[in-house]
Amino acid sequence: MIKILHRWLTMFGRFLILMGRTFSVPERFRMFWKQYVKEMEQLGINSIGIVLLISFFIGAVICIQMKLNIQSPWMPRWVSGYTTREIMLLEFSSSIMCLILAGKVGSNIASEIGTMRVTQQIDALDIMGVNSACYLILPKIMGMITIMPLLVIFSSALGIVGAYGTAYVGGIIVPDDLTLGLQHQFKSWFMWMSIIKSLFFAFIISAVPSYCGYTVEGGSVNVGKASTDAVVTSSVLILFSDVFLTQLLS
Amino acid sequence: MIEVKNLYKRFDDIEVLKDISTVFEDGKTNLIIGQSGSGKTVLMKNLVGLFDPTEGQILYDGRDFVKMSKKEKVHMRREMGMIFQSAALFDSLTVLENVMFPLDMFSTMNLRERQKRAMDCLDRVNLVGAEEKYPGEISGGMQKRVAIARAIALNPKYLFCDEPNSGLDPKTSLVIDELLHSITREFNMTTIINTHDMNSVMGIGENIIFIYEGHKEWQGVSGDIMGSTNKRLTDFIFASDLLKEMREAVTHNQK
Numbered sequence: 001m002i003k004i005l006h007r008w009l010t011m012f013g014r015f016l017i018l019m020g021r022t023f024s025v026p027e028r029f030r031m032f033w034k035q036y037v038k039e040m041e042q043l044g045i046n047s048i049g050i051v052l053l054i055s056f057f058i059g060a061v062i063c064i065q066m067k068l069n070i071q072s073p074w075m076p077r078w079v080s081g082y083t084t085r086e087i088m089l090l091e092f093s094s095s096i097m098c099l100i101l102a103g104k105v106g107s108n109i110a111s112e113i114g115t116m117r118v119t120q121q122i123d124a125l126d127i128m129g130v131n132s133a134c135y136l137i138l139p140k141i142m143g144m145i146t147i148m149p150l151l152v153i154f155s156s157a158l159g160i161v162g163a164y165g166t167a168y169v170g171g172i173i174v175p176d177d178l179t180l181g182l183q184h185q186f187k188s189w190f191m192w193m194s195i196i197k198s199l200f201f202a203f204i205i206s207a208v209p210s211y212c213g214y215t216v217e218g219g220s221v222n223v224g225k226a227s228t229d230a231v232v233t234s235s236v237l238i239l240f241s242d243v244f245l246t247q248l249l250s
Numbered sequence: 251m252i253e254v255k256n257l258y259k260r261f262d263d264i265e266v267l268k269d270i271s272t273v274f275e276d277g278k279t280n281l282i283i284g285q286s287g288s289g290k291t292v293l294m295k296n297l298v299g300l301f302d303p304t305e306g307q308i309l310y311d312g313r314d315f316v317k318m319s320k321k322e323k324v325h326m327r328r329e330m331g332m333i334f335q336s337a338a339l340f341d342s343l344t345v346l347e348n349v350m351f352p353l354d355m356f357s358t359m360n361l362r363e364r365q366k367r368a369m370d371c372l373d374r375v376n377l378v379g380a381e382e383k384y385p386g387e388i389s390g391g392m393q394k395r396v397a398i399a400r401a402i403a404l405n406p407k408y409l410f411c412d413e414p415n416s417g418l419d420p421k422t423s424l425v426i427d428e429l430l431h432s433i434t435r436e437f438n439m440t441t442i443i444n445t446h447d448m449n450s451v452m453g454i455g456e457n458i459i460f461i462y463e464g465h466k467e468w469q470g471v472s473g474d475i476m477g478s479t480n481k482r483l484t485d486f487i488f489a490s491d492l493l494k495e496m497r498e499a500v501t502h503n504q505k
Contacts, residue, residue, distance in 0.1 A: 027355055028355055115341075120336055123338065127298050127332045128352050128355065129326075
């Protein structure tokens, strides 16, 4: 038990040291900007497709489930729309969507940086006098934090569109009832809460896999292991921090 | 000039480098040779600061690299160029972008000047025409030449090469050797090459350091090797039957 605790504390200490090196002034802002824009595209814009697809269908499925399992003559007509909105806004678009992105983006980051480590590209940067942590990791973290609120907004919006799809195309629910539910007691703070939570998750999704990749030793097997560790660790951290953030922000 | 004084490197209980003292001279092609696992790469990684020595001094023109602050080391590293065994080119950048990278990072030139400088470096290694290709699209020999072009882009004072000929055919190895040798002369750099390629040793070795089980066993020039009586050195250099016969023929002719 003490050994495991010691290992985790050592890892946490190394993570903090790496973050210390990462959050320093870039050598050239021109190069940082170039990398920042590239990472926003690679990690964020290229994830829009999967976010929209999943959000649309989850929105539709939640609406169908609510209508079929919760709605009853004893419930108000707006309950399906209301619960769909609350689930999408409070949990799916921030937390669950970030869990999905932890798989897609996290493995991408860990394997990219890990491969750079084992092929000595990071050593090459260090020998040139470049702060490799700042050059490689900072644009990823900043890019992810910048793009994440947009992904959350898109996800919420497409979830609602999915719910309307069940109403207009599937005929599961009356569109007016859905609209009533979506508008019922809407609190704009919930949207902000979702965005604030997602910013923390964006940091976890980008920083933890970066650490896993940056500290790889060995060859391709270890890069694969780092990629798996990155996804598992960032998913667990998202779930834990979701509990605290929800409690804190509610 | 790089001077190494009483250098030791230990990993836990294993002593990899033992009391290495030597001088790598300006404008010369300095070779570090030795069997696999003898400590050549560890020595080079100590020289460039990827490892910190357990004991000893590394003096770059009198400046102790070991005692420098992180900031001073970063500045010092801008005077170094390094060619890795695997070339270590950035996969996501084209050949031209790879060579331009150190210029983009550290020079004050404008874009046109940086491009011109990078093209000059590519011209120096005979790679004009490959500038738009990605590292994955070119051969191992070309990758090594791109790495050389990238290493010399900022006119470094010190050039380090970790087994630049590994994985290359003998003819391409000769091209790389000749290129490194002529660049060293042209820019009066202190070049240090880690190798166990005998063609390099005999062809371009102006100052050769033989490392055996972590200590300096022998130091000299390529011309001294034939007549050397150091058994460990001759066993290493003339390991194959062909080279043994060649040595016997040469010494027989000299008599």
